[in-house]
Amino acid sequence: MNAAGGLAASPARADLDERVSTLLRGEHRPLALVRAREVVIYALLLLCGLFSLLVTVAIVYVLAAETVTFFRFDEVTFSNFFGSTRWNPLLGGEKSFGIWALISGTMLITVIAMAIALPLGLITAVYLSEYAPKRVRNILKPILEVLAGVPTVVYGFFALMTITPVLQWLHSGFSVYNAASAGIAVGILCLPTVCSLAEDALQAVPRALRDGAYGLGSTRFDVSVKVVVPAALSGIISAFLLAIARAVGETMVVALAAGSLPQATIDPREQVQTMTGFMVQMATGDVSNYGTEYYSMYAVAATLFVMTMSLTLIGNLVRRRFREAYE
Amino acid sequence: MANMPDSSRQFAADTLPAAPGNDASTRGPLESVELLSGNPRRRRDRRFRWLCIATATLSVLILIGLLGSILIQGLPHFTWTLITSGPEPDPHQAGIRPAIFGTLWVCLICGLLTLPIGIATAILLEEYQPKNRIGRFLYGLIQLNITNLAGVPSVVYGLLGLTAFVSMFGLFSSTSQDPEAPSSRYEIGVQYFDQFFSEGERAILIPIDSAAAPMTQPVAGMTALNFYGEEIRPTVLAPGQPLPTNESLQYTLYADAEAGRITHKAWYYFSLPLGRGVLAGALTLMLVILPVVIISSQEALRAVPSSLRAGALGLGATPWQVVWNVTLPSAMPGILTGAILAMSRAIGETAPILIIAGIVYISRAPQHLMDDFTVMPLQLFNWISRPQEDFHSLAAAGIILLLGILLSFNAVAVLIRQKLHKPLS
Numbered sequence: 001m002n003a004a005g006g007l008a009a010s011p012a013r014a015d016l017d018e019r020v021s022t023l024l025r026g027e028h029r030p031l032a033l034v035r036a037r038e039v040v041i042y043a044l045l046l047l048c049g050l051f052s053l054l055v056t057v058a059i060v061y062v063l064a065a066e067t068v069t070f071f072r073f074d075e076v077t078f079s080n081f082f083g084s085t086r087w088n089p090l091l092g093g094e095k096s097f098g099i100w101a102l103i104s105g106t107m108l109i110t111v112i113a114m115a116i117a118l119p120l121g122l123i124t125a126v127y128l129s130e131y132a133p134k135r136v137r138n139i140l141k142p143i144l145e146v147l148a149g150v151p152t153v154v155y156g157f158f159a160l161m162t163i164t165p166v167l168q169w170l171h172s173g174f175s176v177y178n179a180a181s182a183g184i185a186v187g188i189l190c191l192p193t194v195c196s197l198a199e200d201a202l203q204a205v206p207r208a209l210r211d212g213a214y215g216l217g218s219t220r221f222d223v224s225v226k227v228v229v230p231a232a233l234s235g236i237i238s239a240f241l242l243a244i245a246r247a248v249g250e251t252m253v254v255a256l257a258a259g260s261l262p263q264a265t266i267d268p269r270e271q272v273q274t275m276t277g278f279m280v281q282m283a284t285g286d287v288s289n290y291g292t293e294y295y296s297m298y299a300v301a302a303t304l305f306v307m308t309m310s311l312t313l314i315g316n317l318v319r320r321r322f323r324e325a326y327e
Numbered sequence: 328m329a330n331m332p333d334s335s336r337q338f339a340a341d342t343l344p345a346a347p348g349n350d351a352s353t354r355g356p357l358e359s360v361e362l363l364s365g366n367p368r369r370r371r372d373r374r375f376r377w378l379c380i381a382t383a384t385l386s387v388l389i390l391i392g393l394l395g396s397i398l399i400q401g402l403p404h405f406t407w408t409l410i411t412s413g414p415e416p417d418p419h420q421a422g423i424r425p426a427i428f429g430t431l432w433v434c435l436i437c438g439l440l441t442l443p444i445g446i447a448t449a450i451l452l453e454e455y456q457p458k459n460r461i462g463r464f465l466y467g468l469i470q471l472n473i474t475n476l477a478g479v480p481s482v483v484y485g486l487l488g489l490t491a492f493v494s495m496f497g498l499f500s501s502t503s504q505d506p507e508a509p510s511s512r513y514e515i516g517v518q519y520f521d522q523f524f525s526e527g528e529r530a531i532l533i534p535i536d537s538a539a540a541p542m543t544q545p546v547a548g549m550t551a552l553n554f555y556g557e558e559i560r561p562t563v564l565a566p567g568q569p570l571p572t573n574e575s576l577q578y579t580l581y582a583d584a585e586a587g588r589i590t591h592k593a594w595y596y597f598s599l600p601l602g603r604g605v606l607a608g609a610l611t612l613m614l615v616i617l618p619v620v621i622i623s624s625q626e627a628l629r630a631v632p633s634s635l636r637a638g639a640l641g642l643g644a645t646p647w648q649v650v651w652n653v654t655l656p657s658a659m660p661g662i663l664t665g666a667i668l669a670m671s672r673a674i675g676e677t678a679p680i681l682i683i684a685g686i687v688y689i690s691r692a693p694q695h696l697m698d699d700f701t702v703m704p705l706q707l708f709n710w711i712s713r714p715q716e717d718f719h720s721l722a723a724a725g726i727i728l729l730l731g732i733l734l735s736f737n738a739v740a741v742l743i744r745q746k747l748h749k750p751l752s
Contacts (some may be wrong), residue, residue: 019652048447055614056472081372103556120382127379140383143390153704154726158710162396211374219372249480251678276482283682301486312478318686
């Protein structure tokens, strides 16, 4: 060791020496102690791993228990919850808990958002993966990363202060809070997600497929659209499903820009309330902690959780099961 | 991988002009002209390229529009007042200081809790292979679970935190329906006082044992504390008795004076259930960013070449020695990058904090772990949802500050990735 220490000219060498001496020092410990330490550390790691399972169990338990409490109230019935399109949980007028009013609002926002995010995201991904010169890539990738890192409340501000006035200038029928501007903002927010996931899928297609297609005289368009995209289809569909799940669960943009009137409409100029928007309304208002309306928040959250969880599950399954292996 | 599109572009450019030329030799000059300019496949290719460029430009325009509109609206309000003052009702004097401290507290605690658990889970999944079928099943379950947790909307985590942390499933509120009621709490580091105001307008404090004790009635000869904590013996007068004129009224009060209950909380104040405090917020945020930290740490560990591990194992290192001395140091830049990105996600996260903390007026930084708090994006949400134009501009100024912080986080992450990344194989 001493002789080697004399030779250590570079810091990397000194670093290596230090690591080796640490390893050697460990040798002088009793073996039983080392074994015991290994077991303790493994147990700790396992506990941390099990913690994530505990989180899921806790989510399911909390949502299920509070939803059951919600359905125990006299004024709540299953047929009303799943069969009505009128959501009026607060005081004033007859209470009604028709979840379809909130689901339709969520759907409207999601459809508008996906009409923007899916085509734009996919085309940008194809461009980045197949067409773009390196210089353009080096500009475009950081821009998408910045867009992905912007907090959602900022997109809410953008929707309310910029998109809505532009829409109102284009067409006077838009109200101050409207589904279209919230949907567009959610679409912009999902764009980087779609783009980066789809690009990963496109990049995973082996080079030989492209070379083969070029060798047959294909244009770049033929290669991209007829070879690479079909080959990466499972990854692209999975990216789409994950983006839809993200849009369904998006909260701050819709809370700021979509309004707070739960109604079943397909008119994007009107204000709507989504499931997440309702939860924010409950959190910001002065609602008693133990009324029906408080527990209705959990019933809505349970519905939302089931929807997003099945979307992510299907998305991950599609990616795993239907991946075309070309190696 | 990165230069693949470039090389294939070169390849295509070499072959494409040659193909119509070959055709021309067999078909004749007129058709060849048509092929060169009017080949529908090449036309489609060119159109698609323009579509791609237009789409890419659109995303640049969106970013410019986003930042531009915020800068134009926010820069006039971007002053020192924003950073140094609290959320006053007048938009020209209002600032974001308590929210900055709230963000600092919540994100620091959240990071301290999340990083060890997240990195440990990643080490478990990547470095310790399961030994039997049950182990493999468990690992698969944990892995699937983590990918799915990453897709759960953050507002759902907020509701989980509301039940699990704020009210702790109602476990501590057996006597009362309301978890906020002081009588049903388990507390450390708090002293309750009944406070009277003397006829000389001074506060007289009487320490009491618990929040549930009945209100103190003033009696002659009782001991009390003054505002500075010194022991005093206040003079108690019967109701209706005239005030003495010859002495100071500093510690004189009538027997029918009404007390008010106040609390002094130490910096280590702790209570169960956690209430709508900093710790509940940090724990909830931990649940939100835990999957992000785990997934990025896993990727960093996976990128360490297995020859390094094999070498260490061959020298007789135990599995933990391999992880601690070899794998973890090599994966550190990647893990740090992921951790910084996760923290910037935590800083920007609004919905779960909104569910936990609600919209409350906070004028000072949190004093202890259970204190009410607000965070920067929540304060911005509050301002944006008000009708006055001035608050919107103020929110825009706050957004500039928030985006500045987040962008510098991203820049640090990129720097770490570039500077610390040594080629390992």
